[in-house]
Amino acid sequence: MLMFWLLLVVGLSVRSASLPTPTAASSESLPAPVRHAGSFEQLANSRYSVHSGFDDSLPRQVLANVLWAMSRAPRADSGVREFYVATVDNVYRFDQAQFRLIVHRAGDHRYNSGSAFEVGVAAGRPEEAGMAIQAGLLAGAAFNSEVQGTGHGGRGVVSCPMQWAADHANVDWKPDYPIQMVNVYGRAACAPLETLCVARSSDSSLPLPHVVGLDTFEAVIADLGQYSLFSPVGLSDENVSQLLWAAYGVTPHLTFNRRQGLTVPSAMASYYLADRIYVVGQYEVGRYRNRLAAEADAATRDHRLERTTAGDRRPQLRAATERIPGSAPVYFVVCVPDTAEAAAMMEAGFAGFQLLAQARALGLAGRLVVPLSRAEREATIAALELPAGHVPALVFACGEAERTVAAEGPDNAAVRIVRAQPAIRRGDLRLEYLLNRAGQVRVEVFDMLGRPVRLLLDEQQSSGYHAVVWNGTGENGVRLKRGTYLVVVLSGGTVARHKVDIG
Numbered sequence: 001m002l003m004f005w006l007l008l009v010v011g012l013s014v015r016s017a018s019l020p021t022p023t024a025a026s027s028e029s030l031p032a033p034v035r036h037a038g039s040f041e042q043l044a045n046s047r048y049s050v051h052s053g054f055d056d057s058l059p060r061q062v063l064a065n066v067l068w069a070m071s072r073a074p075r076a077d078s079g080v081r082e083f084y085v086a087t088v089d090n091v092y093r094f095d096q097a098q099f100r101l102i103v104h105r106a107g108d109h110r111y112n113s114g115s116a117f118e119v120g121v122a123a124g125r126p127e128e129a130g131m132a133i134q135a136g137l138l139a140g141a142a143f144n145s146e147v148q149g150t151g152h153g154g155r156g157v158v159s160c161p162m163q164w165a166a167d168h169a170n171v172d173w174k175p176d177y178p179i180q181m182v183n184v185y186g187r188a189a190c191a192p193l194e195t196l197c198v199a200r201s202s203d204s205s206l207p208l209p210h211v212v213g214l215d216t217f218e219a220v221i222a223d224l225g226q227y228s229l230f231s232p233v234g235l236s237d238e239n240v241s242q243l244l245w246a247a248y249g250v251t252p253h254l255t256f257n258r259r260q261g262l263t264v265p266s267a268m269a270s271y272y273l274a275d276r277i278y279v280v281g282q283y284e285v286g287r288y289r290n291r292l293a294a295e296a297d298a299a300t301r302d303h304r305l306e307r308t309t310a311g312d313r314r315p316q317l318r319a320a321t322e323r324i325p326g327s328a329p330v331y332f333v334v335c336v337p338d339t340a341e342a343a344a345m346m347e348a349g350f351a352g353f354q355l356l357a358q359a360r361a362l363g364l365a366g367r368l369v370v371p372l373s374r375a376e377r378e379a380t381i382a383a384l385e386l387p388a389g390h391v392p393a394l395v396f397a398c399g400e401a402e403r404t405v406a407a408e409g410p411d412n413a414a415v416r417i418v419r420a421q422p423a424i425r426r427g428d429l430r431l432e433y434l435l436n437r438a439g440q441v442r443v444e445v446f447d448m449l450g451r452p453v454r455l456l457l458d459e460q461q462s463s464g465y466h467a468v469v470w471n472g473t474g475e476n477g478v479r480l481k482r483g484t485y486l487v488v489v490l491s492g493g494t495v496a497r498h499k500v501d502i503g
C-alpha cells in the first residue's frame, strides 16, 4: 500500500512538471494605438529618464502605443529585430504582424519590481535598438499630454533605458536573440509637457528651434517613410536648426548628475555624440555644438553650428558612401568616438530616429543610411577631413521629396506665420513661417491701402520653417514713412498676413 502511494505521488509530480503552467494564456491581444495631443517636438523637449520610484499602475494602452511606435522605428539591416515585454504576469514576445503578445516565459521576471512593463529590443546592431528605444520612450511620454496643465505633481508615464535591466533580461527572460537594451516603464510624478525652449545660439549661427510642432507624435510615427529621390530645393537655416536640435539639442531638464539634458538619453549622461554631428551642405561642412564651452562642459547649453570646412563636400561624401541618395541637398553625418562602444552606437540610433521623425514632422523627406561599412566610414572621414575620434556611425540624407506635380493640389497647401520678432522700430523684422508643402513662395509688403511697397522674396522653397527679414525700407531702399504695413506670405494659393507698425 505504501509503495502504491509512493508511486502515485512520484508519478503525479513527474506529470505535473511536464505540464505547461496552467495560468498562462498563450497569447493576448493589444488595444489599437491611440492618438494624443503632444507633438513630436514637444515630447522631445519634455523627455527625461526616471531611474526609480515608479509604480506599476499603467493601463495596457500605454504598452500598446509603445510597442506600436517601436515597431515603426526604422531598421538597420541587422536581420532579426524582436521585442520582448516583461510584466508582473509573464515575459512576452511581441507579434508585430498580429499586434499581440505571445507568452514567452511564464511568471514575473521584471528587473524592477515597481515597473509596469519593461520592453527589451533584440537586434543585431545597437543603432537599430537605439532607434526603437527612442521611438518607444517618446510614445510613453505622449500619454503625459493629458497630464499637461495639472501642474507638477501630476502622475504620468515615465521610463528609463537600463543597461542593468538588459543584463538581467538576457539571462532571466531567456530570449531567443540577445537583447541590446531594455526600457523600463512605470508611473510616477511628472512635470507637464515643456513648452520652454532653452536651445539658444550663443553666436546666432542657428535660429531658435520650435519645441512645439503641428502634428501629433502618433501622426508622425504613422507616416515615417524613407525616400531616395529629392528635389533640388535646399534646406532653410530654420529647418537645419530644427533637425539638429531634434537630434541632439538641449532641453530644460537636468540629468541625475546635473548635466543639461538632451532630446535623447545617454548612458551615464556621457553624451558620446557631443560635437560629433556634422552637417554637409552646399557651402560648408559644420558641426553641431550643444554646449557653450569649446571643451563641451555638459552642464552648459548652446545651439550653434561651427564651420569645420569651407566649400561643397557633398560630391566627396556621395562618392564615399554610394548608398546615400545623390540628390539630397543636405546630409547629416552622426559620428561616435569608437564604433566598438555599443552605448555610443545606440546613441547614434537615438539621434538617427530623431532626425527622421523631425524631417517627417517638417514635411521633409529623409533617408537613414545605417549601418556604414568600415570602408564607407574611412572614406567619409577622408571626404570630410574628420578629426581622430570622430567615426561616422550613420548618414541622414534630407531634403524635399521629389513629387509628381499631379500629386499636388492647392487644397492641402498651407502657410502660417509662426514667429515675428522684433518690431520694426527696434530693428529689422524677422518673420518666420511654416510651409506644410514645398512650392513657390512670395513675400510682399503692402501699405494699408493695399499698394505693394516691397517685394521681399519670390522663390521655390521646401516645406518646414523659413524666415524672411525686412528692414522697413521700400523698393528704393529708403525707409518707409510712419504707419501700419502688411507683410503677406503667399504659397500654394494660401495666404498668411502679419501687421507691422513703423514708428
Ligand SMILES: Cc1cc2nc3c(=O)[nH]c(=O)nc-3n(C[C@H](O)[C@H](O)[C@H](O)COP(=O)(O)O)c2cc1C
Pocket: 047, 048, 049, 050, 051, 160, 161, 162, 163, 164, 165, 181, 254, 255, 256, 257, 261, 262, 264, 265, 266, 267, 268, 269, 343, 346
Ligand atoms: C544605453 C543606456 C544605458 C543606461 N543604463 C542605465 C542604467 O542601467 N540605470 C539607470 O538608472 N539609467 C540608465 N540609463 C539612463 C541614463 O542614466 C540617462 O539617460 C542619462 O543620465 C541622461 O539623463 P536623461 O535620460 O534624463 O536625459 C541608461 C541610458 C542609456 C542610453
